[in-house]
Amino acid sequence: VIPEPLRLEGNRVLLLDQTLLPEREVWIEVRDADTMASAIARLQVRGAPAIGIAAALVLAVEAGRGGNVSERVARLEQAGRVLRASRPTAVNLAWAVDRVLDAARDAARAPGAAAGSSAPGSSAAASDEGAARLAARVRQEAEAIWREDLEASRAMAAHGAALFPNERRFLTHCNTGSLATGGGGTALGVLLELHRRRPDGIEVWATETRPLLQGARLTAWELQRSGVPARLIPDSAAAHVILRDRIQAVLVGADRIARNGDTANKIGTLGLALAAREAGIPLIVVAPSSTLDPALPDGSGIAIEERDPSEVTSIRGVRTAPEGMEARNPAFDVTPGRLVAAIVTERGVRRGPTYDLGSV
Amino acid sequence: VIPEPLRLEGNRVLLLDQTLLPEREVWIEVRDADTMASAIARLQVRGAPAIGIAAALVLAVEAGRGGNVSERVARLEQAGRVLRASRPTAVNLAWAVDRVLDAARDAARAPGAAAGSSAPGSSAAASDEGAARLAARVRQEAEAIWREDLEASRAMAAHGAALFPNERRFLTHCNTGSLATGGGGTALGVLLELHRRRPDGIEVWATETRPLLQGARLTAWELQRSGVPARLIPDSAAAHVILRDRIQAVLVGADRIARNGDTANKIGTLGLALAAREAGIPLIVVAPSSTLDPALPDGSGIAIEERDPSEVTSIRGVRTAPEGMEARNPAFDVTPGRLVAAIVTERGVRRGPTYDLGSV
Numbered sequence: 203v204i205p206e207p208l209r210l211e212g213n214r215v216l217l218l219d220q221t222l223l224p225e226r227e228v229w230i231e232v233r234d235a236d237t238m239a240s241a242i243a244r245l246q247v248r249g250a251p252a253i254g255i256a257a258a259l260v261l262a263v264e265a266g267r268g269g270n271v272s273e274r275v276a277r278l279e280q281a282g283r284v285l286r287a288s289r290p291t292a293v294n295l296a297w298a299v300d301r302v303l304d305a306a307r308d309a310a311r312a313p314g315a316a317a318g319s320s321a322p323g324s325s326a327a328a329s330d331e332g333a334a335r336l337a338a339r340v341r342q343e344a345e346a347i348w349r350e351d352l353e354a355s356r357a358m359a360a361h362g363a364a365l366f367p368n369e370r371r372f373l374t375h376c377n378t379g380s381l382a383t384g385g386g387g388t389a390l391g392v393l394l395e396l397h398r399r400r401p402d403g404i405e406v407w408a409t410e411t412r413p414l415l416q417g418a419r420l421t422a423w424e425l426q427r428s429g430v431p432a433r434l435i436p437d438s439a440a441a442h443v444i445l446r447d448r449i450q451a452v453l454v455g456a457d458r459i460a461r462n463g464d465t466a467n468k469i470g471t472l473g474l475a476l477a478a479r480e481a482g483i484p485l486i487v488v489a490p491s492s493t494l495d496p497a498l499p500d501g502s503g504i505a506i507e508e509r510d511p512s513e514v515t516s517i518r519g520v521r522t523a524p525e526g527m528e529a530r531n532p533a534f535d536v537t538p539g540r541l542v543a544a545i546v547t548e549r550g551v552r553r554g555p556t557y558d559l560g561s562v
Numbered sequence: 563v564i565p566e567p568l569r570l571e572g573n574r575v576l577l578l579d580q581t582l583l584p585e586r587e588v589w590i591e592v593r594d595a596d597t598m599a600s601a602i603a604r605l606q607v608r609g610a611p612a613i614g615i616a617a618a619l620v621l622a623v624e625a626g627r628g629g630n631v632s633e634r635v636a637r638l639e640q641a642g643r644v645l646r647a648s649r650p651t652a653v654n655l656a657w658a659v660d661r662v663l664d665a666a667r668d669a670a671r672a673p674g675a676a677a678g679s680s681a682p683g684s685s686a687a688a689s690d691e692g693a694a695r696l697a698a699r700v701r702q703e704a705e706a707i708w709r710e711d712l713e714a715s716r717a718m719a720a721h722g723a724a725l726f727p728n729e730r731r732f733l734t735h736c737n738t739g740s741l742a743t744g745g746g747g748t749a750l751g752v753l754l755e756l757h758r759r760r761p762d763g764i765e766v767w768a769t770e771t772r773p774l775l776q777g778a779r780l781t782a783w784e785l786q787r788s789g790v791p792a793r794l795i796p797d798s799a800a801a802h803v804i805l806r807d808r809i810q811a812v813l814v815g816a817d818r819i820a821r822n823g824d825t826a827n828k829i830g831t832l833g834l835a836l837a838a839r840e841a842g843i844p845l846i847v848v849a850p851s852s853t854l855d856p857a858l859p860d861g862s863g864i865a866i867e868e869r870d871p872s873e874v875t876s877i878r879g880v881r882t883a884p885e886g887m888e889a890r891n892p893a894f895d896v897t898p899g900r901l902v903a904a905i906v907t908e909r910g911v912r913r914g915p916t917y918d919l920g921s922v
Binding site: 224413415422426432435446473476511517518519521523524528530532 | 880
């Protein structure tokens with residue numbers, strides 16, 4: 203029902219342009235890393251897991267573009283720098299780039315590859331063979347990242363759904379479904395799994411998620427297509443709705459998680475966490491383990507992307523504020539680990555310090 | 563610099579249409595209570611104090627429209643019912659209507675007035691005189707409500723500004739300035755007063771205030787025109803900004819305040835209060851005493867207006883969610899009194915139970 207947001211076809215990556223959904227389903231063609239970096243920066247593909255996969259896939263395309271082994275490695279390293287810089291907060295992007303580059307360097311070091319790239323007397327055939335082997339290895343790694351993400355989505359859906367055998371009323375933020383991943387989902391994946399297990403059993407309240415309205419445009423679209431009873435709310439209504447409509451859990455994704463559970467996620471998550479604490483319900487973070495950043499002891503070191511103020515002073519091209527009005531547009535906030543009841547990854551559930559999840 | 567949002571000219575009320583600001587300054591003419599009720603419901607005039615004044619002014623017009631004393635009283639009572647029903651949450655509306663109706667009934671009971679309305683043998687001249695006296699009394703009361711609101715705004719600005727002799731960084735929500743009142747302001751009035759006292763001394767962060775963007779459209783406009791350094795933020799960024807930009811106080815208006823301090827105000831206020839508590843800064847409510855509802859022991863009895871879902875699924879006429887998506891659109895939430903550090907009225911400052919305002 204929900205299309206995967208990306209495809210790898212020969213020497214191009216196809217992206218479902220998420221800035222045009224839900225009105226138009228337009229696929230754009232990406233043939234190099236520069237184009238992909240700009241598609242990521244403009245959120246034509248977005249969602250921490252999805253941008254990691256998109257980066258890996260375009261590196262597979264770059265690896266196949268010709269040249270000897272050392273030329274390809276150099277091109278991939280340059281491409282990796284461009285891709286990594288396109289968005290600073292989600293760690294999955296850097297993780298996927300590093301993983302593909304490691305695979306490329308590994309292939310470059312394999313017997314025969316080095317001969318192809320640097321030994322002056324080596325045959326053209328050996329050179330071609332080494333380069334082709336490197337390209338195949340990179341493509342294999344990119345496809346593995348994508349496949350593992352789909353498997354992680356399935357595992358997170360199962361682990362997360364098991365937390366809520368009876369609960370009916372859930373709130374979610376931004377888009378964390380098929381469109382945000384390689385085709386599965388994190389927080390929204392858990393909700394869709396609950397709906398599969400208990401049709402007519404759950405209801406979802408989705409925040410519209412200003413400024414770019416991923417909730418109104420993308421999550422609403424996925425929920426509708428999946429037949430889940432759902433309603434949209436303004437972001438500002440979340441605390442009221444959590445308390446008055448007796449929401450039983452808030453489920454969100456993540457862009458980077460520090461060792462102490464501090465979680466960078468879409469701007470507004472921190473406010474949801476404070477409302478959940480006031481209501482005595484759990485905030486659950488659902489994210490693949492590639493979102494964990496073991497290098498970070500806590501969230502204070504997470505770079506918060508500040509996006510163009512025009513995203514705040516206009517909405518889908520319509521100006522909302524007076525000409526010349528300044529705006530701030532932080533794309534993420536950091537929720538302290540003490541406000542996170544549990545983190546669900548493909549490996550299982552890690553419970554947080556504040557809430558007793560035995561009751562949910 | 564900022565126009566008063568309403569005028570009384572002869573037998574008509576002029577309203578600055580706040581749904582068209584800031585792009586267009588269009589004045590609409592209102593000659594009867596039905597038209598005013600629909601202008602209030604559509605938010606062409608909005609803000610708890612302003613809609614009370616608008617209702618009082620149109621009652622003055624209705625009182626002048628002819629008929630004998632008892633006909634006029636009956637017409638005013640019918641008009642009062644229509645006006646009161648136009649928006650349920652703000653108590654100032656019902657308060658202003660009641661006050662004008664009491665004045666009308668008072669005038670109807672005065673010697674001479676009764677003769678004009680009911681005694682069969684009374685002269686037409688006496689009848690005209692009683693009706694004219696009633697109309698004058700109603701107009702006087704409506705103008706008193708307006709004048710007192712302007713005086714209250716001045717007093718609130720002074721009381722509120724005195725709380726912040728040194729603070730620089732403030733966050734506010736929705737629009738609580740000239741446009742929300744009879745021309746002064748509540749929370750925004752305090753901030754403008756601080757700016758007058760300390761030019762270059764304060765900075766304001768204003769939430770855009772979805773769904774109807776009173777912050778982006780109206781507060782931004784008032785701040786710009788007043789030369790206050792300010793920036794707009796998405797509602798969802800408030801918790802992040804309060805903590806990261808070290809906001810020192812959150813100032814909001816109110817639509818109805820219960821005896822225990824529970825405060826109904828624009829949707830999103832509750833979330834701001836929770837963020838302020840997390841940051842250890844005060845949430846200050848600024849509202850004229852007409853906003854206090856002594857009949858209510860606490861906020862549980864406050865009716866929350868639920869507005870048209872299309873305000874959530876579209877923005878300024880542009881659709882944001884897929885066709886058929888349901889939405890919830892509560893216009894207000896209730897912040898518990900325990901989260902309100904102080905309530906500033908024209909009579910002074912009442913400190914709340916949670917924060918020690920001695921430090922601010």
